[in-house]
Amino acid sequence: MPIKSYLAHPHDGRYKELLSELSKFTTCDVIPSENEELAIVVTDTKDDFEDKNLQVEINSIKSLKMLSMVSGFETE
Amino acid sequence: MSKKITSRRDFLKKMAAASAMTAAASLFPGIMFAEEQIRNIKTSGNLKWTKAPCRFCGVGCGVLVGTENEKAVAVKGDPNSPVNKGLCCVKGYHQTICMYAKDRLTKPLVKKNGKYVETSMEEALDLVASKMKETIEKHGKDSVAMYTSGQSTIPEGYVASKFMKGAIGTNNLDCNARLCMASAVAGFLTTFGADEPMGCYEDIDHADVFITWGNNMAEMHPVLFSRMLDQRLKRGVKIIDFATRTTRSSMASDKSILFEPQTDLAVANAIAYEIINNGWMNKDFVNEHCNFSKGLTNMGYGTEDNYKFKDEPTKINLEEYKDFLNDYTPEKVSKISGVSVKDIKYLANIYGDPNKKVVSYWCMGMNQHTRGTWINNLVYNIHLLTGKISQPGNGPFSLTGQPSACGTAREVGTFTHKLPHGVVMNEKHREHAAKIWKVPVERIPAKPTYHATEMFRALDRGDIKFIWTQVTNPLVSLPNVSRFTNGAKKDDRFIVVSDVFPTPTSDVADVILPAAWHIEKNGLYGNSERRTQYWEKMVEPPGEAMADAWQTVEVARRMGYGDLFPYSKENHEDEIYNEYRLHHEGKKHNMAPLEVLKEQSGAMWPYVDGKETKWRFNAKYDPACDNGKEFHFYGKKDGRAIIWQRPYEPAAESPDNDYPFWLNTGRVIEHWHTGSMTRRIPVLHQAMPHAYVELHPDDAENYGISNGQKVKVISRRGTTVLPASINERGLPTKGQVFVPFFDENMMINDVTLDAFCPISKEPDYKKCAVKIEKV
Numbered sequence: 095m096p097i098k099s100y101l102a103h104p105h106d107g108r109y110k111e112l113l114s115e116l117s118k119f120t121t122c123d124v125i126p127s128e129n130e131e132l133a134i135v136v137t138d139t140k141d142d143f144e145d146k147n148l149q150v151e152i153n154s155i156k157s158l159k160m161l162s163m164v165s166g167f168e169t170e
Numbered sequence: 171m172s173k174k175i176t177s178r179r180d181f182l183k184k185m186a187a188a189s190a191m192t193a194a195a196s197l198f199p200g201i202m203f204a205e206e207q208i209r210n211i212k213t214s215g216n217l218k219w220t221k222a223p224c225r226f227c228g229v230g231c232g233v234l235v236g237t238e239n240e241k242a243v244a245v246k247g248d249p250n251s252p253v254n255k256g257l258c259c260v261k262g263y264h265q266t267i268c269m270y271a272k273d274r275l276t277k278p279l280v281k282k283n284g285k286y287v288e289t290s291m292e293e294a295l296d297l298v299a300s301k302m303k304e305t306i307e308k309h310g311k312d313s314v315a316m317y318t319s320g321q322s323t324i325p326e327g328y329v330a331s332k333f334m335k336g337a338i339g340t341n342n343l344d345c346n347a348r349l350c351m352a353s354a355v356a357g358f359l360t361t362f363g364a365d366e367p368m369g370c371y372e373d374i375d376h377a378d379v380f381i382t383w384g385n386n387m388a389e390m391h392p393v394l395f396s397r398m399l400d401q402r403l404k405r406g407v408k409i410i411d412f413a414t415r416t417t418r419s420s421m422a423s424d425k426s427i428l429f430e431p432q433t434d435l436a437v438a439n440a441i442a443y444e445i446i447n448n449g450w451m452n453k454d455f456v457n458e459h460c461n462f463s464k465g466l467t468n469m470g471y472g473t474e475d476n477y478k479f480k481d482e483p484t485k486i487n488l489e490e491y492k493d494f495l496n497d498y499t500p501e502k503v504s505k506i507s508g509v510s511v512k513d514i515k516y517l518a519n520i521y522g523d524p525n526k527k528v529v530s531y532w533c534m535g536m537n538q539h540t541r542g543t544w545i546n547n548l549v550y551n552i553h554l555l556t557g558k559i560s561q562p563g564n565g566p567f568s569l570t571g572q573p574s575a576c577g578t579a580r581e582v583g584t585f586t587h588k589l590p591h592g593v594v595m596n597e598k599h600r601e602h603a604a605k606i607w608k609v610p611v612e613r614i615p616a617k618p619t620y621h622a623t624e625m626f627r628a629l630d631r632g633d634i635k636f637i638w639t640q641v642t643n644p645l646v647s648l649p650n651v652s653r654f655t656n657g658a659k660k661d662d663r664f665i666v667v668s669d670v671f672p673t674p675t676s677d678v679a680d681v682i683l684p685a686a687w688h689i690e691k692n693g694l695y696g697n698s699e700r701r702t703q704y705w706e707k708m709v710e711p712p713g714e715a716m717a718d719a720w721q722t723v724e725v726a727r728r729m730g731y732g733d734l735f736p737y738s739k740e741n742h743e744d745e746i747y748n749e750y751r752l753h754h755e756g757k758k759h760n761m762a763p764l765e766v767l768k769e770q771s772g773a774m775w776p777y778v779d780g781k782e783t784k785w786r787f788n789a790k791y792d793p794a795c796d797n798g799k800e801f802h803f804y805g806k807k808d809g810r811a812i813i814w815q816r817p818y819e820p821a822a823e824s825p826d827n828d829y830p831f832w833l834n835t836g837r838v839i840e841h842w843h844t845g846s847m848t849r850r851i852p853v854l855h856q857a858m859p860h861a862y863v864e865l866h867p868d869d870a871e872n873y874g875i876s877n878g879q880k881v882k883v884i885s886r887r888g889t890t891v892l893p894a895s896i897n898e899r900g901l902p903t904k905g906q907v908f909v910p911f912f913d914e915n916m917m918i919n920d921v922t923l924d925a926f927c928p929i930s931k932e933p934d935y936k937k938c939a940v941k942i943e944k945v
Binding site: 095096097098099100101123125126127128129130132134135136138163164165166167168 | 189267
């Protein structure tokens with residue numbers, strides 16, 4: 095049951111769009127910065143398969159410039 | 171039960187978010203997040219938090235380890251640590267996860283009829299001691315060896331040194347720091363007569379410009395790099411990346427300058443030429459504090475067995491040095507280095523500008539170099555010529571790769587030529603060690619024997635019959651490693667491996683001793699800035715796993731040396747450290763007492779009158795300076811540092827028609843060295859599951875290779891097959907390929923060359939010739 099955190103960087107001028115897209119995922123908590131164009135994304139999925147699928151989906155967001163992983167925990 | 175799981179998941183989610191916030195703060199100092207979310211994240215569960223230095227790199231970040239019910243469950247950066255100020259990198263956050271890997275070694279294993287059989291620790295230690303004794307009786311003291319680590323704790327290194335040199339009486343002790351730091355040691359000793367950097371990380375808060383020499387700090391020392399980026403935002407400092415390949419560091423720097431492999435020697439001399447010819451030399455500093463010398467040249471590269479070299483320094487004067495530098499005008503050097511005249515002058519101008527404080531950082535790029543000692547000397551030359559040394563924000567600084575390469579390998583002295591204080595060649599140093607060890611001085615041999623590469627060559631030849639490795643994985647990390655793997659497998663060799671996990675090295679062992687991990691024992695590490703840090707045991711080791719130091723003590727006692735190792739099992743680390751401190755008494759290297767180290771996040775030696783020393787050789791900060799001058803390079807008898815005349819010489823092996831590419835090897839941020847720990851941390855393993863070969867896009871196109879396609883990398887020594895990486899993490903120059911070495915399934919060290927610096931004996935993993943084939 096993986097829990098991971100990421101830094102999500104938007105393409106220039108597309109920060110709000112990125113936050114909106116990220117907020118659609120039920121398995122993600124999104125913590126937006128108030129003074130920089132950067133969001134923290136914490137994912138909480140039930141297994142590796144779901145975790146990988148979620149990564150693919152997040153990476154396909156057009157307003158996302160880069161998603162860099164910071165930490166991850168396996169709870170089982 | 172379900173409540174507990176929910177609560178634990180909630181806690182881990184908060185930890186994950188807190189880690190990301192710390193990382194965000196390192197990229198964007200001053201970044202803010204919604205207050206109510208931060209308030210939630212500060213909840214830290216019902217854990218006990220205990221301080222320790224990080225298990226991984228030589229930066230020596232302070233971490234807080236959270237334990238619950240005898241298990242380590244979380245790690246965070248220690249805000250009280252002056253090293254990292256609460257920051258942590260991706261490896262640091264996850265370090266304790268590997269402790270619970272399913273294949274953790276918990277029982278001693280003895281090879282019987284080709285199969286490993288579980289046995290008790292008592293029996294395994296009996297066997298190790300009897301085999302070692304038997305080998306000595308049959309073949310002599312120099313037929314047994316120990317090979318330890320820059321990840322060994324200070325007590326582990328100390329008892330290994332005392333056991334081999336003081337008890338058995340052989341200098342057959344070397345360590346894996348030979349593969350990463352030996353050139354820095356030889357550079358410091360030849361220039362200053364005293365090892366280790368004069369400055370400290372606080373230089374980051376004072377410098378105006380950072381010049382990194384062949385050093386990808388963004389991946390290898392990410393916390394220090396974050397501190398530099400922070401200073402760029404706060405004070406507008408500049409970072410200049412001088413390297414052979416474009417990396418994450420190059421991309422984050424203000425300027426990236428690329429040079430042809432090996433030609434850093436020429437560029438450093440060209441900078442010195444410009445400094446002198448433009449009148450930027452600090453004449454007062456040089457006249458007062460420096461001498462000039464030259465050494466032998468055309469030394470060879472040590473690729474043949476039993477290679478020997480001894481330098482013969484000769485004093486020269488400034489005029490002779492200036493004549494020598496005439497061969498290194500920017501115009502001449504530009505032709506061989508590929509660095510433009512303008513960029514050479516730009517670098518020289520930064521060093522020469524009296525109003526700019528400059529720190530030079532380097533790590534493996536300069537150290538893993540067949541002229542590693544020379545390039546270290548040449549960068550010191552630049553700082554000495556300009557007087558930019560031993561002051562806040564001014565100085566040369568060699569970073570270490572391992573958490574105690576300084577504290578254990580260099581300070582305790584787990585090299586063949588070293589003693590805890592001084593070297594085996596010096597009679598007074600031998601007498602000093604013998605007195606503390608309570609052994610006859612004649613027992614400590616006066617001649618060094620085998621450095622790392624030659625030690626494993628000797629094992630292959632049969633000169634060494636028994637070897638015991640601790641905390642290291644040489645059969646992945648040595649260059650040209652297949653020779654040494656085959657050597658270790660020969661019939662009459664006996665191999666003992668102490669480790670936490672099975673590795674390719676333990677695969678050839680006759681006895682495998684399970685070892686306690688970092689926080690499963692008390693310990694001390696010494697980081698790159700001379701900071702000694704203590705930690706206490708936080709959880710019990712699993713099964714019969716035992717601290718390496720205690721394994722050594724047990725074997726020594728079984729061999730009849732019990733009177734030399736009168737320590738208690740419960741408190742041996744503290745007792746050993748207290749004995750070790752005696753070797754370094756005095757203002758030049760006094761170590762902080764344990765009670766201080768238990769209270770605070772380490773202390774930098776020399777620790778004198780209750781104070782650590784931040785800048786050595788500067789009378790304002792260093793109480794050991796006693797020549798009445800502003801600076802005192804007291805490692806040399808006359809108190810003067812040496813500016814060395816060292817020429818450019820080509821690499822041991824360069825690309826040619828048959829092998830047209832340079833091969834450069836190194837690391838990635840996700841993995842620690844040979845990957846034996848980090849590849850057992852699922853999140854790191856998934857982020858970087860295997861090695862790869864980086865190609866320049868033009869080379870890839872010429873060979874019809876696309877991203878992910880299999881490529882065979884071939885040298886005169888061996889081959890390995892890896893997927894191609896084009897325009898991903900790093901970008902090699904045309905005619906160069908890069909491969910990280912963490913992956914035991916794609917062994918790039920089957921391909922590398924066992925050439926080394928003749929003075930430091932450190933191998934060059936950065937330069938050999940290869941060809942590539944699309945598979």
